[in-house]
Amino acid sequence: MDIKGSVALVTGANRGLGRHLAEQLVQRGATTVYAGARDHSSVDLPGVVPVRLDITDLDQVAAAARIAGDATIVINNAGVLTHADFITGDPADIRRELDVHFYGALWMTRAFAPVLEANGGGAILNVLSGLSWVHLPGFGAYSAGKAAEWALTNVTRQELAPRRITVTGLHVGYMDTDMIADIDSPKANPALIAAVALDGLEQGAWEVIADETTRQIKSALSAPSDELYASLSG
Numbered sequence: 645m646d647i648k649g650s651v652a653l654v655t656g657a658n659r660g661l662g663r664h665l666a667e668q669l670v671q672r673g674a675t676t677v678y679a680g681a682r683d684h685s686s687v688d689l690p691g692v693v694p695v696r697l698d699i700t701d702l703d704q705v706a707a708a709a710r711i712a713g714d715a716t717i718v719i720n721n722a723g724v725l726t727h728a729d730f731i732t733g734d735p736a737d738i739r740r741e742l743d744v745h746f747y748g749a750l751w752m753t754r755a756f757a758p759v760l761e762a763n764g765g766g767a768i769l770n771v772l773s774g775l776s777w778v779h780l781p782g783f784g785a786y787s788a789g790k791a792a793e794w795a796l797t798n799v800t801r802q803e804l805a806p807r808r809i810t811v812t813g814l815h816v817g818y819m820d821t822d823m824i825a826d827i828d829s830p831k832a833n834p835a836l837i838a839a840v841a842l843d844g845l846e847q848g849a850w851e852v853i854a855d856e857t858t859r860q861i862k863s864a865l866s867a868p869s870d871e872l873y874a875s876l877s878g
């Protein structure tokens with residue numbers, strides 16, 4: 645899938661990783677880049693088309709699919725981290741994380757599959773996480789959302805292949821964005837992660853593992869659960 649000459653839409657493109665993805669799509673020669681944002685007036689990137697898009701709002705998703713009816717690439721990037729505790733956290737926060745990560749990506753995929761197909765096929769990139777695979781207190785709802793989105797990624801890849809649509813999952817660890825500004829830990833540069841993600845999309849990769857931490861997490865999954873979680877908490 646060539647980015648040069650493509651028409652792309654990125655969700656959550658007003659800041660963080662999404663802003664880098666939109667900017668680099670322009671730099672790589674996409675003809676049009678639709679920058680989805682809940683508040684589309686907050687999109688400050690030159691050369692993109694801002695689109696009002698809350699991915700949990702089915703009407704806005706349908707409207708975006710009409711506006712971006714020439715799309716050949718969709719990047720499900722929008723995300724939220726509330727740190728809601730499963731046992732004591734606000735149920736609205738837990739529901740919101742599932743709404744954004746799983747249902748939001750699902751509604752986007754359903755709305756844009758006919759668009760991509762009508763445009764001759766295309767590509768979807770879902771932004772996942774190392775936390776799709778390991779699940780820690782304080783990140784429960786986030787992980788549940790990302791694990792569900794990982795399942796969505798794997799199933800839609802198979803469902804959409806006959807329609808000439810590839811589906812790539814990007815797994816990444818901590819990145820230096822607003823989302824984890826309060827976490828004191830080494831963080832990857834989101835501009836570099838965006839570049840790796842777009843390389844993977846262009847290659848039609850099923851899975852892009854963007855950093856060493858995430859690679860280690862994946863290889864550790866074959867260990868017994870008690871050993872894996874003991875090593876993570878130790």
Ligand SMILES: NC(=O)c1ccc[n+]([C@@H]2O[C@H](COP(=O)([O-])OP(=O)(O)OC[C@H]3O[C@@H](n4cnc5c(N)ncnc54)[C@H](OP(=O)(O)O)[C@@H]3O)[C@@H](O)[C@H]2O)c1
Pocket residue numbers: 655656657658659660661662681682683697698699700720721722723724744748771772773774816817818819820821822823824
């Ligand atoms: N940062 C990390 O360490 C990390 C690690 C692994 C994966 N990720 C994933 O990377 C992706 C980008 O996150 P980020 O780090 O760039 O975080 P960020 O800087 O907090 O940006 C999150 C983006 O998602 C948007 N968003 C939130 N809810 C939305 C909704 N309902 N509809 C549409 N847009 C919505 C936000 O829009 P508003 O400005 O309107 O809030 C913002 O543009 C997310 O999927 C995240 O889970 C992040």
